[in-house]
Amino acid sequence: MRTIGLYWLIWMGVIFTLSAQVVVAVEQIEDLQVLEKKVQQVAKDRMSLTVALVAEDASSSGSGVITTETGLILTAAHVVQGSETMEVVFPDGKTLKGKVLGANYGKDLAMVQIEQQGKWPHAPRGKSKPLEVGDWVVALGHAAGFDPARTPPVRLGRVVSKGPGIFFTSECTLIGGDSGGPLFDLEGNIVGINSNIGQALRVNNHAGVDGFIDDWDKMLAGEQWGKLVLDPMLNEDMPVLGIALDGTRRGLVVGAVSNGSKATQAGIMPGDLLVGIEGEKLRNLDDLRNELLRRQVGDKVKITIVRDGESMEKEVELVRRGDTEQ
Numbered sequence: 121m122r123t124i125g126l127y128w129l130i131w132m133g134v135i136f137t138l139s140a141q142v143v144v145a146v147e148q149i150e151d152l153q154v155l156e157k158k159v160q161q162v163a164k165d166r167m168s169l170t171v172a173l174v175a176e177d178a179s180s181s182g183s184g185v186i187t188t189e190t191g192l193i194l195t196a197a198h199v200v201q202g203s204e205t206m207e208v209v210f211p212d213g214k215t216l217k218g219k220v221l222g223a224n225y226g227k228d229l230a231m232v233q234i235e236q237q238g239k240w241p242h243a244p245r246g247k248s249k250p251l252e253v254g255d256w257v258v259a260l261g262h263a264a265g266f267d268p269a270r271t272p273p274v275r276l277g278r279v280v281s282k283g284p285g286i287f288f289t290s291e292c293t294l295i296g297g298d299s300g301g302p303l304f305d306l307e308g309n310i311v312g313i314n315s316n317i318g319q320a321l322r323v324n325n326h327a328g329v330d331g332f333i334d335d336w337d338k339m340l341a342g343e344q345w346g347k348l349v350l351d352p353m354l355n356e357d358m359p360v361l362g363i364a365l366d367g368t369r370r371g372l373v374v375g376a377v378s379n380g381s382k383a384t385q386a387g388i389m390p391g392d393l394l395v396g397i398e399g400e401k402l403r404n405l406d407d408l409r410n411e412l413l414r415r416q417v418g419d420k421v422k423i424t425i426v427r428d429g430e431s432m433e434k435e436v437e438l439v440r441r442g443d444t445e446q
Contacts, residue, residue, distance in 0.1 A: 155256065158306040162258045163274045165308050169243050170301060172209040172266035173199055173218065173232060183261040183272070183301030184208075184232060185310060186242045191234030192340075194245075195300035196313055196327065197223040198348060200230045208234055209262075211271045222339030226346030226357040226442070227286055227331040228315045230300075231339045243302065246309025248328030249416065251288060255279045259292035261301025261314055272301070280323060283413035285357050286331035287315065294324040330416075331357075346442075356442030359417045363388060365405070371395075372402055374425075378444070386436040388425070395431070396424030412438070 166185075173195055174181040182199030186192070193208065200206060200220045208218040216236050223230035234240065251257075259275040277292035290303065294317050303312035303326050312326035332339070346356060362383045366375030372394035377383045394402050397411045398421055415421065417440045422433050 155306075159258055159274065159276055162304050162306065162308045163260075166243050166260060166302070166304060167271055167274075168211055169241055170211065170260040170262070170272045172207075172262040172297075173300060174207040174209060174266070175203045176205055176207065181262070181265050181297060182299040183297065183314065185260075185302035185313075186234075186240050187245055187310060188242050189239050191236070191238065191240040192242075193218060193232040193234065194302070194310065194313055194329070194332065195230050195232055196315055197225045197228045197230040197344075197346075198316075199300040200232060201225070206232055208232070209266045213268055221342050222335070223344040224331070224335050224339070224346045224357075225344070225348045226355055227335070228327045228348050229313060229331050229335070229339075230344075243304070243308060243310050245329050245332070246305055246307070246311045248286065248288070248311045248330045251279050251282070251305075251311060251328075253279050253281060256306055257290050257292060257311065258304045258306070259290070259294060259298070259301065259314060260304070261294065261298030263295050263297050265297045281414075283415060284355065285359055285413075285416055286328040287325055288312065288328060289323055289325050291323060356440070357417065358441040359412055359415050359419065359438035360441045360444060361388075361412075361423070361436055362439045362444050366390075372405065372408060381444075382437040382439050386423075386434045388423070388434055388436065389427070392425040392427050394423060395426055398422055 169186045171184050172181060173184050184193040184195035187194050203220050206218045208216045216234055218232040218234050221231040221233055256278055260272045263273050275292040277290045280289045280291055282288045294314055298314045301314045302310050305311050310329050312328050315325045315327045317324050362381045363374050364376040366373040374390050374392045376390055377388050396402055402408050415438055417438055419438045420435050423436050424433055
């Protein structure tokens with residue numbers, strides 16, 4: 121009889137070895153018992169929905185999760201890149217054919233449709249934007265590829281950081297084969313898709329499930345677009361202010377603002393000196409970059425500027441980088 125492979129973290133290690141940014145929510149043995157029961161329930165309810173996705177020529181594989189009764193699978197775009205169909209392998213070894221639908225490579229999100237008709241068990245989609253640093257999450261995936269000797273390992277961890285854009289990081293340990301697998305909250309809702317492995321195995325990147333919202337219909341229609349890049353500031357889905365800085369002047373001086381842009385509507389003008397965002401001082405470009413990495417397109421931020429020696433605040437709606445280049 122096969123058993124569920126639970127790769128549990130050592131509890132005391134979870135509590136005491138995390139980043140100083142993480143707020144420890146588990147303080148008593150009773151809290152651990154509640155947490156353990158919730159993780160066990162997520163594993164029980166969502167294990168069978170976590171599938172392996174294998175290219176027909178077996179050149180690549182990853183994971184995915186069924187999210188609709190009709191058999192729609194959410195996965196990472198780089199898992200399906202170059203494929204029109206994928207083998208869908210369930211934890212019990214059952215194998216079906218899946219059709220690759222749409223993909224947004226800038227967000228590393230994609231869809232695969234199980235071709236066999238039926239009513240499939242599925243996991244609901246939650247929300248990724250409300251996630252906070254320190255929130256508990258559960259990662260599933262076919263680590264190192266489908267293995268008939270075990271089910272997808274369960275990894276427990278917490279959100280470590282938010283951004284850039286829809287992306288966030290967790291301390292759930294991931295390896296090759298986990299890409300495209302689901303990240304759940306403690307209620308079993310899909311909040312993210314495993315995107316790529318960080319420099320440390322315990323700090324890994326996930327694409328927030330909210331990234332599907334605006335692209336849902338396009339992906340269902342089979343459209344594929346975008347480019348996944350290593351530098352987040354070059355990602356076309358990166359949130360930006362929609363301004364150009366004057367590189368010839370000292371400080372964050374606005375060089376140009378497009379007519380009709382959100383920044384123009386907010387009253388930002390060439391020559392303005394950016395000195396703060398949401399109460400945080402902006403000393404250099406790295407400060408601005410780090411603040412933008414924590415936010416998403418559509419967020420409204422308060423920008424402190426200095427104009428003709430006078431300090432003032434402007435509220436600017438962040439826009440998609442790719443839209444500013446059209």
